[in-house]
Amino acid sequence: MSGHLIGTGLTKRYAGLVANDAVDIEVRPGEIVGLIGPNGAGKTTCFNCLTGAQKLTSGSITLDGKVITNLPASERAGMGMARTFQQAQLFKHLSVEENLLLGRHRHYGASALRAAIGLAGGAERKARDLVHSIAAQCGLTEVLVAPVGDLPFGTQRMVEVARAIVLEPTVLLVDEPGAGMDSTESAYFGALLARISRERDMSVLIIEHDVAMILSICDRIYVLNFGKLLAQGTPADIRANAEVRAAYFGSTVQEAAV
Amino acid sequence: MAPGVKNLKNAADRGVKLTGGPLMSGKRVEAGGVLILAIGLLVWPLVTPEVAHFYGSLSAIYALIGLSLVILVGWTGQISLGHAAFVGCGCYFGAKLLNNDVPLVLTVVLIGLIGAAISLILGIPSLRLRGVYFTIATLAFGAACQQYFFTRSEVRGIAADQVPRANLVGIQTTTDRGLYYAVLVVLAIALVLAYNTRRTDVGRVLFAIRDSEQAAAAMAIKIAPYKIGLFAASAALASIAGLFYGMLFQATPAPEQFSVLQSLFYLAMPVLGGAEALLGALVGGAFLAVGQPLVNLFDVRLFLMTSIALLLTLLSGFDGVTGALKAGRKAIADAVRGEPVRYGSFVPHEEHDHSPPRVHATVGESPPPVGSVVRVRIVPGVRP
Known part of the structure; x- marks a missing residue:
């Protein structure tokens, strides 16, 4: 089974700003992995680096054991990496x-x-x-x-x-599919994505603000905050993590965890 | 999952429908139109006096240039001010080949290859440039060709060279009518190739690159070869048109005939005829060729008439003549079915009510936390 994506020490700097600081991320074959964090945490930058839309400052990326750090986006897509964009393109x-x-x-x-x-x-x-x-x-x-x-x-x-x-694709990266959908639509969408992932043996990395949807479909979740990895683990771990609550869920944690 | 989710349907399943009906989706209407046009193009020279055949040949030659610009402007959105230079290259090099007794079929192929090769010199470094910067690069190329390259005696000769009218396989081109048929054959082949390309992978890829290079790359599309390849094909067509241009006048025209101004003039063809339909090239070509003798009758300049026609086309909002025809066909289809409420081609509701719906929404009082999304659920319906 393929679709094994590993990013090690992903770092991206824009002039003075560190958008991603030594982020380690792994999507195993067949897994659905969530990437969450407050606005401006560096999620989309991380995505763009993984897919080749932006160049890394340092770090390395492998797909199914092959180093793809310096390949252009089109070649990564040719190897079976597909993506969607935050603003539908x-x-x-x-x-x-x-x-x-x-x-x-x-x-x-x-x-x-x-x-x-x-x-x-x-x-x-x-x-x-x-x-x-x-x-x-x-x-x-x-x-x-x-x-x-x-x-x-x-x-x-x-x-x-x-x-x-x-x-x-063997691995699909989805950037905020739920933006502009209501909660029922995004729940439907999440379920559809999970089904397609299962049927096609496709691993998925998903950025999403709809926490209820993320918690319900993901096998593992990474939390980014100010460009750094704040936490990672199963949905249950993330829900229980006090730091994550403080940084991200804020006062809506009760509502979101339903 | 929340209850009721399984009942939720995509917009398409909720009854969102397309306008259209038999008139819009009629492949037969299109095929019939093309057939009538083809028969008309074949038959008209048989029933008209000889003076018309010259303008027929010129129309077909212009249509070839128009087609080269339709695929460039209409498919990739790039504008070239160097196409007259490609026409010039085709004319001058074509004259040399024909004077050395190279058969016309072979000359057509060779001139196409020469045009494509020259376009690579321009295209490989400059196609990384987008929009207006690419246009400026072609402007420089066009100006350089006219001022320095075409004026060299080994390119054009000291004065106009004779250009013989060789036969295209079995088609005698000694009369203007024969030349018209020869050009028509080449034009038909070019149209078929372009049509097939447009409706298969390469055509879609070119439009994709035009709309979003980033998303195209995410579809595993390597962008540079497509851009360069299409520019080369466009240049090849323009060069082949140049070859026939020389044959029509039986001489190599002065370099001024292939100036940047002439390129601008050529660009009127995709605009007037329509850049989205291949047949727009035929309309544009006929306009430029037949326009000259027509405006001579009234003693005005063709440039003036073209400018006015361009202005009217742009103000009309249609994509040239072919675009207007398409819009007319759609309007008839709507009139037959009754005009529905629509957004673009979509009809969200079947009723004919154009007044905007009223929306009532209630949002909580306290400000939402950072990073959360306020969702407003809109319930469509009628309240008595």
Whole structure:
């Protein structure tokens, strides 16, 4: 089983500001791991470093035993690492179906030349079949032909996640999928993610502010605060940790732990 | 999990529907339109006087240049002010090859390759630049070609060289009508290649890169080869158009014909015809070619007429003529079905009520703690 992502001593400095300070993080095969922390704690920076969108100041990253610290984002994606963005980054000139089909880029299997002279029919059909089945799983069948920019916000987020899943990743990094969803929607989303992770043997690293959702679906949780790792452990450990309560949960801990 | 969660549905399942109907999703309507257009393009020279054939050839040549710009501007959002220079390269080098008795088919291929090779010299260093910076690099390239490269005697010759009209396989090009058919064949092949590319992986990748390079990289897309490859294809098309341009006039025009100003003029084609549809290139090409003799009748400059047409197109908000046709088709589809409330192509409710819904929300009194999210649940419905 693959999808084993390890970040060791991840450090990222912007001029004087230390966004990530020697963060150690590990996502084991098949695991769902949460990354939480107050706004500005460095969660998204950590994500961007892991996926290659930003360069590390120091530290190292391995995926399934291979060092990927200096690989560009596209090559990491080619190795089976998919991600979504904090602000959904969809291809707004394209339809939902075309957005999802882009996830098949690395599995497409027909060269540009063959496609240009019209011989990519087989590859195109195969890609579409897979896209349609994943769209059905994510409840997107009805909107496949719609321009993606016309969709309601929550559906756009779902398209982004579906697009990442179409990549058939071994590890999926999801950045705040719940932003803009209400608590029922985000609970539904969490359950869906957990199911897909199980069915596809896909490990997941998820940033989320909806603590109830994180506690219910994650195997382990990391807590970041001011760029440093504050705590890690199972949902039960995190819930019991006094430091975490003080830094993060604040007065809502009773409500959040329900 | 909270109770009731399993009943929650995605927006799509709640009955969100698309507008459309048979008129919008009609592949047959599109295929029929293209068929009629193709027959029209083939038949019209048989029933018109010879003077029209010259402008037909010129339209087809301009349409090739238009197509090269449609794929560049419409697909990648990049603007080139150096395309006239590629047309010039195709014209001058094409004349040399034809004068050395290279068959026309081979010349077309070779000129395409030469154009692509020249574009790499410009493209590899400058395609890292985005938006206006890339355009400025192409401006410099265009100006340099016109001022220094094309003026060299070994490129153009001292005065205009003769350009022979060779046969394209079986098609005699000695008459303007024959040349028109030859260019039409090349244009048709280019259109088919572009159409196939647009609707498969490469086309999607190009649009993805245009919309978000970061997200494209996250889809395992290597960006540079696609940008450089498309620019090379665009340059190849423009160069091939240049070859036929020389053949049409049977001479190598002066370098001023391939100036930066001319590039700007060419850019009117994707704007007037529409940059999102490939056939926009045909409309734009016909406008520039047929515009010249038409405006001569009224003794005004084509540049003036083009500027006015450009202004009107931009003010209309449509994506050129093809965009206006598409919008018209949509309007008819809506009129047939009754106009629904919609956001873009979405119809959230079937009723025809355009008044904004009222929202009532209650939020707790105490300020929320740092890092928490205030969630407001909106309950859609009608209160009597």
